[in-house]
Amino acid sequence: MKALISFSLMRRLNNPVSWMLYGFSFLLFGVLMFSDVLLTSLAPSLVLPRSIHMNSEMFDRIGEYLPSNFVFQSDPLLADIKIQVSMDEYKVVGHLNAVEQQWVDQMIHGYHRLSMVEKMPDSMVSIIDDVMMANIVWDNEADEPSDHAGFIVITSIYFMLLSFSTAVANEVVNEKTSNVIEIILTSVSHKEHYYSKLLIGWFTMLSQMMIHSCGFIFWFMVRVVFDDGKGIMGMMYRWQWLSVRFLSFDEWISSLNIGMSQISIIMLCAVFLMLGILLVQLLMVLISVHINSIEEAAAIQGPFYLGMLVIYYLAIFINSSEQLNQGWGYYFSYTPVLSMLFMPSRLLSTTVTLSELILALMIASVTLMICLKIGEDHYRKNLLKGSSKSTFVKKEI
Amino acid sequence: MLHVESLTKLFAPQSGCQNVSFKCKKGEIHGILGRNGSGKTTLFRCLLGLIPYDEGVVRLVSSLPEIRQFGYLPEERSVISDLRVYQMIEFFASLKQMSQKEIRDERDFWLHKLECKHLMYKRLRECSKGNQQKVQLICSLIHRPDVLILDEPLTGLDVSNVQLFKQIISDYAHSDKIVLLSSHQYEEIEPLCDNLMVLNDSKVILQGKLSDIKRSHPTKTVSISEDAHMIYALQKGVIDIRQEGNTTKYICKAESDAINIALLALRCRDGRTIKVESLTLKDLVGEQP
Numbered sequence: 001m002k003a004l005i006s007f008s009l010m011r012r013l014n015n016p017v018s019w020m021l022y023g024f025s026f027l028l029f030g031v032l033m034f035s036d037v038l039l040t041s042l043a044p045s046l047v048l049p050r051s052i053h054m055n056s057e058m059f060d061r062i063g064e065y066l067p068s069n070f071v072f073q074s075d076p077l078l079a080d081i082k083i084q085v086s087m088d089e090y091k092v093v094g095h096l097n098a099v100e101q102q103w104v105d106q107m108i109h110g111y112h113r114l115s116m117v118e119k120m121p122d123s124m125v126s127i128i129d130d131v132m133m134a135n136i137v138w139d140n141e142a143d144e145p146s147d148h149a150g151f152i153v154i155t156s157i158y159f160m161l162l163s164f165s166t167a168v169a170n171e172v173v174n175e176k177t178s179n180v181i182e183i184i185l186t187s188v189s190h191k192e193h194y195y196s197k198l199l200i201g202w203f204t205m206l207s208q209m210m211i212h213s214c215g216f217i218f219w220f221m222v223r224v225v226f227d228d229g230k231g232i233m234g235m236m237y238r239w240q241w242l243s244v245r246f247l248s249f250d251e252w253i254s255s256l257n258i259g260m261s262q263i264s265i266i267m268l269c270a271v272f273l274m275l276g277i278l279l280v281q282l283l284m285v286l287i288s289v290h291i292n293s294i295e296e297a298a299a300i301q302g303p304f305y306l307g308m309l310v311i312y313y314l315a316i317f318i319n320s321s322e323q324l325n326q327g328w329g330y331y332f333s334y335t336p337v338l339s340m341l342f343m344p345s346r347l348l349s350t351t352v353t354l355s356e357l358i359l360a361l362m363i364a365s366v367t368l369m370i371c372l373k374i375g376e377d378h379y380r381k382n383l384l385k386g387s388s389k390s391t392f393v394k395k396e397i
Numbered sequence: 398m399l400h401v402e403s404l405t406k407l408f409a410p411q412s413g414c415q416n417v418s419f420k421c422k423k424g425e426i427h428g429i430l431g432r433n434g435s436g437k438t439t440l441f442r443c444l445l446g447l448i449p450y451d452e453g454v455v456r457l458v459s460s461l462p463e464i465r466q467f468g469y470l471p472e473e474r475s476v477i478s479d480l481r482v483y484q485m486i487e488f489f490a491s492l493k494q495m496s497q498k499e500i501r502d503e504r505d506f507w508l509h510k511l512e513c514k515h516l517m518y519k520r521l522r523e524c525s526k527g528n529q530q531k532v533q534l535i536c537s538l539i540h541r542p543d544v545l546i547l548d549e550p551l552t553g554l555d556v557s558n559v560q561l562f563k564q565i566i567s568d569y570a571h572s573d574k575i576v577l578l579s580s581h582q583y584e585e586i587e588p589l590c591d592n593l594m595v596l597n598d599s600k601v602i603l604q605g606k607l608s609d610i611k612r613s614h615p616t617k618t619v620s621i622s623e624d625a626h627m628i629y630a631l632q633k634g635v636i637d638i639r640q641e642g643n644t645t646k647y648i649c650k651a652e653s654d655a656i657n658i659a660l661l662a663l664r665c666r667d668g669r670t671i672k673v674e675s676l677t678l679k680d681l682v683g684e685q686p
Contacts, residue, residue, distance in 0.1 A: 003491040179475035186445050186469045187492035384447060
């Protein structure tokens with residue numbers, strides 16, 4: 001089994017296309033980690049904040065509300081945008097796009113209101129406030145926004161593993177069509193072959209993740225040495241991908257407040273995902289033993305892949321806490337195959353009791369065990385070409 | 398020694414192999430012959446443990462670990478075409494749990510012996526059919542199994558490679574190993590086989606040492622070249638006539654009948670070739686070319 005797995009891994013990981021992919025991902029991580037540096041030299045307008053000039057009185061009033069993509073410039077000659085205040089108008093000079101124009105418009109209105117209010121007697125201000133401002137009391141029972149980041153990670157792993165499952169199934173088809181399986185089975189039992197195929201998908205995924213992670217960590221470390229990520233954090237803040245400006249990676253990571261409970265939830269999600277994907281992979285391998293050509297493989301695997309897509313979209317549509325606690329999502333979180341996406345959804349967005357968790361885990365594990373056992377027999381009976389008439393087993397001689 | 402007793406594997410009546418028994422000593426080449434679908438491959442698959450048999454016993458006396466006892470060259474081409482030659486050999490050797498050093502030594506030895514060392518770094522899809530067959534042969538015997546099963550090893554080979562394969566097979570058997578061989582090229586394997594077994598419709602119809610079988614068959618043949626008109630067809634004792642190119646082969650009931658025809662032919666020989674001989678393997682199996 002070891003020889004089979006290492007051979008298969010070598011074929012998958014050590015080939016010209018894989019090396020191209022590693023090179024590409026390494027380069028991509030480098031570009032991403034230094035995107036602020038690259039953009040500053042190639043397209044500075046995308047990265048550098050626009051300098052804006054206004055008189056000091058105006059800056060004192062609204063300076064703190066300046067959006068992240070603007071920076072105050074005291075010298076009007078050096079500013080990209082100038083706001084000139086005269087007796088009865090505000091003149092804005094500069095090249096502004098629609099979004100910038102909207103921001104400047106809001107700032108000027110704010111400043112104008114403040115300066116007008118200051119000139120009025122208090123009684124009038126109170127009347128105007130009554131007219132202009134409604135007193136709204138919010139009693140909103142809407143859900144807290146669910147943890148989309150976790151769901152994104154889980155679905156990414158889901159699709160990654162699905163594609164590896166397809167690759168493993170294709171490998172079985174290839175071995176069958178090239179008759180290599182007959183020679184392999186003179187050295188390993190069908191059982192070893194069966195389990196090695198299930199393990200190969202996982203090892204491939206882990207190896208690829210490790211390889212790409214190494215590239216990412218390398219560039220991350222380079223960036224830490226370079227400026228501790230200050231530049232890229234600044235760029236993300238300017239593009240409003242971050243609501244707070246962080247001065248280093250450290251600062252950003254500690255702001256995430258990742259505690260033990262979050263880690264446990266992620267681990268539990270991974271367990272459900274793993275059980276579900278193993279079941280899917282098992283089904284793919286079992287279907288593959290009936291396939292005798294690549295054309296047949298495409299015809300059978302296509303609909304299967306579509307089915308998995310349907311499960312994914314179901315998980316997206318049934319993602320409200322009401323559905324996940326009482327509706328279809330609740331029942332799907334106990335259903336084998338479906339539980340790999342619905343239980344993580346529940347874990348990430350609602351509260352799941354320990355007994356519910358144990359029940360769902362037991363259902364998923366027992367289903368997997370039963371399928372593994374039944375699948376073993378099915379695999380043995382159908383692996384060799386033209387074997388429908390007999391049962392193929394590795395026996396002692 | 399390989400001892401097979403009453404081995405039966407039936408998919409349907411007359412499909413598979415029935416009641417097959419034979420013994421093979423070390424150093425012997427055992428020919429297993431028969432038409433397509435007669436049960437040869439089923440027999441091999443049963444011996445290799447690829448399929449379970451319904452009845453019978455297979456015993457092998459071997460000092461090797463179980464995984465290395467058998468080597469198999471299947472009838473159909475079984476190569477991973479995108480691999481390089483050395484990768485394919487190393488893969489199958491590693492499945493037999495050989496050490497890296499063993500693999501390297503044996504790989505180089507067999508590549509040299511089969512005159513294909515220059516192919517080592519070539520991809521299998523770039524190799525000719527004959528060269529692919531050589532690589533497959535190396536894969537089947539790199540672990541030096543006690544029993545080497547070759548299913549149609551000579552198919553698709555040119556004359557020089559057929560000779561090379563025959564030499565390799567013969568040398569391998571003489572190194573105290575057992576070779577089970579099936580082929581449709583009866584003329585080619587006849588000089589190789591010590592024992593033979595003929596299967597027909599899943600049953601054994603002929604079995605034993607080749608010399609004994611020939612001796613026990615009184616039937617003789619007379620081959621006369623340039624005899625397009627088969628002029629001796631009505632002579633006494635002629636039981637069958639076969640035309641092979643410009644040569645007519647008269648199969649006679651007894652040796653005396655064959656000699657009579659040969660004497661008649663000698664009288665008007667005119668430079669023709671006249672040959673009296675025992676039945677060849679092909680004649681014994683009764684298979685038409």
